[in-house]
Amino acid sequence: MRDMDRRSAVALGLAAAVVSAIPRPAAAQTSEADAVRVANATYYAAFSSRDIGAMEALWPRTAAAAAVHPFSRTPAVGWEAVRRSYEEAFARFAEVSATMGEPHIVVHQGTAWVVGTETLRGRRPNGEAVNVTALATNILEKQGDRWLVVLHHASGLAPQ
């Protein structure tokens, strides 16, 4: 299997897993907000897999892509910088389960955004337990029949 096929297969597998875990409405037709909810959950599944190929399959490879992580000193702008920022993020975990609870979803024409609270549980490479809460904004763009992630901004809570 070519590398991209493998990546797509991983991403589709994640998407299928997420879809099956989400209660479906009785009607066969899925609303755009539901599709965005699934795409957003797929993003967290890809993050939790720490597989850069799975993450790559969810983003367009354009100069428009941008990411801000809790550890960022500047925004990562353009797909190559975003990709490197995820490699850096993934290297901070030996294992991680990332989810967003109660996402607030807005769909406007071919764009959607989601804001919510992320929970990350897992272990650092040195064995230390991870128990992190972050606030995140994700922007998605509809390309064909898929919702792709074009911006991710996550920030840690300030010390109280």
Add this chain to the structure above:
Amino acid sequence: MRDMDRRSAVALGLAAAVVSAIPRPAAAQTSEADAVRVANATYYAAFSSRDIGAMEALWPRTAAAAAVHPFSRTPAVGWEAVRRSYEEAFARFAEVSATMGEPHIVVHQGTAWVVGTETLRGRRPNGEAVNVTALATNILEKQGDRWLVVLHHASGLAPQ
């Protein structure tokens, strides 16, 4: 003057000031990205004014509005919560000048988003100097011929 007229007048005054400070292209026609750049700069002028009426004039009063500030513990969702979050933000300063340097702007149909580095200079109510760098994402929506802010997410830099 009615309260809303006053607010609009304040916001328009800010917008006019920002527009005149920005070098204009030779062509009379302003591109959408330029219009978003101006709307984004107007947002920072409104923030710097610490006038909730000026800020209110830049947002639609809808349930879609959302804000995350560096001090937020959860996202503020819906205009009333967003408004309260700005009142809380403004109370943290006796004076402030907020700007975003080198905004990365993407326009997609009737939506635009901006990511960049914010600089805040001023004084706290107790006289302490403010010298803060934050990373921010702003989402704007075109309503009629105006770009309104529908989401603001700003986060402080993590300690190094």
